[in-house]
Amino acid sequence: MARPIGPRKVRRYTTEFRATAVRLSLLPGVRTQDVAHSLEIHPFLLSRWRRDAREGRLMTKRAQLDERTKAELQELRELQRAYKRLQEEHDILKKAIRFASERRAKSSSSSKR
Numbered sequence: 001m002a003r004p005i006g007p008r009k010v011r012r013y014t015t016e017f018r019a020t021a022v023r024l025s026l027l028p029g030v031r032t033q034d035v036a037h038s039l040e041i042h043p044f045l046l047s048r049w050r051r052d053a054r055e056g057r058l059m060t061k062r063a064q065l066d067e068r069t070k071a072e073l074q075e076l077r078e079l080q081r082a083y084k085r086l087q088e089e090h091d092i093l094k095k096a097i098r099f100a101s102e103r104r105a106k107s108s109s110s111s112k113r
Contacts, residue, residue, distance in 0.1 A: 019053070032047060
């Protein structure tokens, strides 16, 4: 398929439109792909909006949070990021310890001969 000639159209969707699309996709028995097709948006875009809504980044005027709750959500996100980083560091350290102990075991068995 050939690419269309000319600039790509970039659509900006309002927060209300996004929230409505998410609400429609969360109805029981409704598939995300069907909602996306009926609204003429890509299913991946709708999935991303759903993730944003789950994580509290997609807020509508009706669902405005007070400042304390917003701060708590922000702190929770930062703690989750820090926890993930610490888990990765822990895994790396475990691998390094395993590697060092295996090298030590190999070198000590060869020195016994």
